[in-house]
Amino acid sequence: MHTLYYSPGAASMAVHWLLIELAIPHELSLVDFESRAQKSPAYLELNPHGVVPTLVIDGRPHAEAAALLVHLADTHPEARLSPPVDAPRRLDFLQWTFHLANVLQPLFRMWWYPHEPAGEGREEAVHAATRVRIESAWARIDAHLAQHGPYLLGDWPCAADFYLTMLMRWSRHMPRPATAWPHLDALAGRMRALPSFRELYAREGLAEWI
Ligand SMILES: N[C@@H](CCC(=O)N[C@@H](CS)C(=O)NCC(=O)O)C(=O)O
Known part of the structure; x- marks a missing residue:
């Protein structure tokens, strides 16, 4: 259990x-x-x-x-939510999962807890810098989806798409949410339609x- x-x-x-x-x-x-x-x-x-x-x-x-x-x-x-260890797409799967974990999620940690990187009183500056970095991450992922989508690994969702959708949701009250990028918006639409x-x-x- x-x-x-x-x-x-x-x-x-x-x-x-x-x-x-x-x-x-x-x-x-x-x-x-x-x-x-x-x-x-x-x-x-x-x-x-x-x-x-x-x-x-x-x-x-x-x-x-x-x-x-x-x-x-x-x-x-x-x-089929992760390619097997010896499959050609395995490294792409790991690359995206690690990218989300190492790059995007820590930026959200800074967005939600802006006192952590720079101390109290500097939240506004942290927000401004973090926003730019989150938006450029969305732009890069959107460009990838435009070329290789509609999901991160192509035509089938993987566990990283679930992860990406959660991170996209976290941006919903930001000045420019992830859904402002068309291919991310399309991916979110598909993932949100799942009964789960x-x-x-x-x-x-x-x-x-x-
Ligand atoms: N690297 C961890 C980060 C988890 C994390 O930061 N969780 C946040 C919620 S999104 C949390 O528990 N925050 C409570 C706190 O820091 O006190 C993971 O991916 O599991």
């Missing part, structure tokens, strides 16, 4: 989505950010970084959204961007 520690709409969302899409039996455990439960001693035992997601598999806690997505996709090959997306929204009590 899997147990996902999550907060609605947070980085746990893509993992939750894949658990639903792959019909993996799981339980949910809400980590209440309001009471800062993510920094409680009990939760830090599971995830020393004090963040979500944590996925407990057979009693062992695991972290990092991207790693969890790759693992879930790899262990359910029938869904509706189920995810119902379970996490989410609204907006559906």
Whole structure:
């Protein structure tokens, strides 16, 4: 049995989505950010970084959204959400997953927690710089989709598209959201049409961007 520690709409969302899409039996455990439960001693035992997601598999806690997505996709090959290790597209799959994890997601961390990189009082400058970098990341991904889409690996969605969709959602209140780029918008439309997306929204009590 899997147990996902999550907060609605947070980085746990893509993992939750894949658990639903792959019909993996799981339980949910809400980590209440309001009471800062993510920094409680009990939760830090599971995830020393004090963040979500944590996925407990057979009693062992695991972290990092991207790693969890790759693992879930790899262990359910029938869904074809990750190319096999020896497939020609495998490296493209890893490249996009790592790109999202190493480049785009940390920029959103700066967007949501602007005091972290530069301290209190500098939030506006951090936002301005981060916005430029997020928008140029969207432009590059959109150009890739224009040439090689409609999904990151071509004509079939992979786990990285689920991840990308979550990150796109995070931009929905930004001055220029990801959906301002036409190929990203088309990808988001396809991914949002999945029944698993509706189920995810119902379970996490989410609204907006559906
Ligand atoms: N690298 C981690 C980052 C996770 C992360 O930053 N999660 C945020 C929510 S989107 C969080 O738990 N924030 C609470 C906090 O930092 O106190 C991952 O991808 O799993």
